[in-house]
Amino acid sequence: MRQNRERYLIMETVLSGIRPTGNLHIGNYFGAVKNFIKMQEEHNCFFFIADFHSLTTHPIPGDLHGHVKTVLAEYLATGLDPEKATIYVQSDVPEIPEMYLLFNMNAYIGELERTTTFKEKIRKQPDNVNAGLLTYPVLMATDILIHKANKVPVGKDQEQNLEMARKFAKRFNHMYNTDLFPEPSAYNFGEELVKIPGLDGSGKMGKSEGNAIYLVDAPKEIEKKVMRAVTDSGPTAKNQDKPEAIQNLFTLLKVVSSTDTYNYFDEKYNNCEIRYGDLKKQLTKDIIAFTNPFREKILEISANDAYLHKVVTQGAEKARESASKTLKEVRNVIGFRKF
Ligand code: AMP
Secondary structure (H helix, E strand, O other), rough: HHHHHHHHHOOOOEEEEEEEOOOHHHHHHHHHHHHHHHOOOOOOOEEEEOHHHHHHHHHHHHHHHHHHHHHHHHHHOOOOOOOEEEEEHHHOOOOHHHHHHHHHOOOOHHHHHHHHHHHHHHHHOOOOOOOHHHHHHHHEEEEEEEEOEEOOOHHHHHHHHHHHHHHHHHHHHHOOOOOOOOOOOOOOOOOOOOEEEEOOOOEEOOOOOOOOOOOOOOHHHHHHHHHHHHOOOOOOOOOOOHHHHHHHHHHHHHHHHHHOHHHHHHHHHHHHOOOHHHHHHHHHHHHHHHHHHHHHHHHHOOOHHHHHHHHHHHHHHHHHHHHHHHHHHHHHEEEOOOO
8 A cells, every 4th residue: 555655646637527427428438448458557546427517407306317427337347447447426425526616716707608618518518607617617627636647648638728727737837836836737648639420411429418339339220320320422532631520430440440441432532432331330339349248347346236235335435535635725825714
């Protein structure tokens, strides 16, 4: 234990989370979880289930509880290891809402209103533009900074929110003349952040967009979804740019298939010989080969309530230890009562 602690002191800290709004899909996997698994080997990692964040879209309570359990089981099934990383549920850490309140005092309405994710959400849920939605980047910054994380493995959609976290860290440090917080950055092992598209022709794959392939999907379901994916009537000239819907299928091919397979279909496309039916069959086969081992594990772990309980109880304890240390420092710097 002591040795572990010393190891952590010299390791960089990593934090990331996923909202419990449904099953994990292959976008979550390639955009986030794949990196979590690699990073837990060499970093002090905190991976959490962002249940406070999911309230910004008002799920019903039964859903929330069920989805927290689902994401936890799926985290573990994909390879997150509670012995290597701290795995916890956001609402199990009361230090988070307190620090969120403090950070809200340093966040300006104008900058929050300008974030792309906020504008997108307003468009999607015009009848539910709640204050939590506006201050989402503040809560996200809190999640990161409460553990003084340096690296945040996220998908491309979170790039701007990460910029906000950096801004809040810098602002706090400047305001209180301290160097308490590091400036965290989005991380993908030096590569471009990933955006996995949906099967509906445009935009990203999302848990509640109806365009996702879930890690837990049965082979038949995957086949149905891929076969229904949007295509067009085919290229009309050689080496023509791929329209978005077609590019999306190639992006999926790139992450689940071999390079040879990708090149084969790319060449067919460039020579105007592509048959989308063949491409979809291959894509189906490769997605199933990729997700099936996860699926079996998910089903097994989901049935083990005692194990799930043990993991989050232990995770909450470790997360609170780290969070309360930072919160104490923050309270001290701000200057709350000391007598
Ligand atoms: P969410 O499902 O929105 O809670 O996102 C959880 C994590 O998955 C975040 O790091 C996102 O950036 C990432 N993510 C979600 N959807 C995608 C996608 N379609 N492509 C790449 N990354 C994604």
